[in-house]
Amino acid sequence: MHTVAVLALDSVIPFDLSTPVEVFGRARLPGGAPAYRVVICGARTEVDAGVFTLRPPWGLDALAEADTIVLPGCADPTAPVPGDVLGALRRAAASGTRIASICSGAFVLAATGLLDGLRATTHWAAAATLAERHPEVEVDPGVLYVDNGQFLTSAGAAAGLDLCLHLVRLDHGSAVAADAARLSVMPLEREGGQAQFIAHDPPPAPRGATFESLLSWLHDNTDRVLTLDDIAAEAGMSTRTLNRRFREQTGTTPLQWLLRARIRRAQHLLEATTAPVDTIAGQVGFGSPTAFRERFKRVVGTSPHSYRSTFQRASGA
Incomplete structure (x- = not known):
């Protein structure tokens, strides 16, 4: 089964944290079986989520077993990212794990260097800061989300729903994604054809690659x-x-x-x-x-x- 690991760091935004948990956790295959296994991971045993304290059942080691890692936004996107978190994400990426960010979670992903040379997005209010702090990243504040293949980023709040449903559709097809959208009381494609704003950039080769x-x-x-x-x-x-x-x-x-x-x-x-x-x-x-x-x-x-x-x-x- 496809495992989705949601990484909760200090000052995690509860809405961003719950979005992948709900979308992936409720997704069902045509026969009724769960489409995903969802785990919440943390760098510490307790995570400050503002209005409550979260005790993630899994640590960073679980990231190595995930097929997809989701990085929710944090209230302070400029806060330093712990070195062990950066290392765990880089190792997961090297093994081919797909990594997606919601809202200001793009700052965590950018801090790993994995977005260097790629187009990315985040909440419009934080886009200028992301571009300033990570000039190697091509920040596009005008899109809902960007799909670079292995690395995906989304704008704030509801755009995280768009991104998660997009991933369900990639993994299991439109029928499963449409059912997940209905459970979320969310259209699979919002009125106005929001899918057209995805930047379908081909994945680049790593630096120094022979291709x-x-x-x-x-x-x-x-x-x-x-x-x-x-x-x-x-x-x-x-x-x-x-x-x-x-x-x-x-x-x-x-x-x-x-x-x-x-x-x-x-x-x-x-x-x-x-x-x-x-x-x-x-x-x-x-x-x-x-x-x-x-x-x-x-x-x-x-x-x-x-x-x-x-x-x-x-x-x-």
Whole structure:
């Protein structure tokens, strides 16, 4: 079973703490079995949560066994993060664990260095502070949440619900996520197509990774129809070796990485140009406009036309 570890630090915001506990704890698979095992971890036996004191049943060791770690926000996001917490999170990330933050929990994640070079978000009121304290992070205060693959961040309060439901949908599909949304008395996609504001950036390779040049080549060739054989030839290795090593360094496959890069490029073109959707489909490597529309909606949660219309409304607001 997929284990979600929620890390409670001093001054944890109770709402942020309860959001993943409720969403993941209530999620059920089609047969009725729990979709997740949820554990609350702490660096100490007692955690000051402001209006109450929390005694987490698990310590930091439990993070090593988690499939997903959630970092709730803290009332004082600028407070130093204990070294043992940073170490535990870095080790979990190195083993491939997915880490998501809610609200000012992004400060904890940023303190590990794992967000360096990535886009991230947090509560709008704390965005400037996050950008100032962590200039290596590309802080975007205008989105509900950012999905970088292994590392995800969300804005404040209700955006944590959006993020958790997004994770349920990634893990178990729309039907399970829709049921979790109903239990939370929350639409799976809030009116206005909130899913379109997710930044679907492809995961980067770690610093010094052998695939840095290949990722740059892929990024520069999103307009081409590329096969796995094409990518393997560029990398100078067999498709089997490419898939294995690529996943080791990026956490995904070459074709999935390329797909995310294409969708992100399409989002930019929809935002910044007036080119027809069919033209953009070809510019991001889709041979069929229909296939592009279907894939875009599956990834972004709305159609290319709706995405463009909503962005233009937001720009003119």
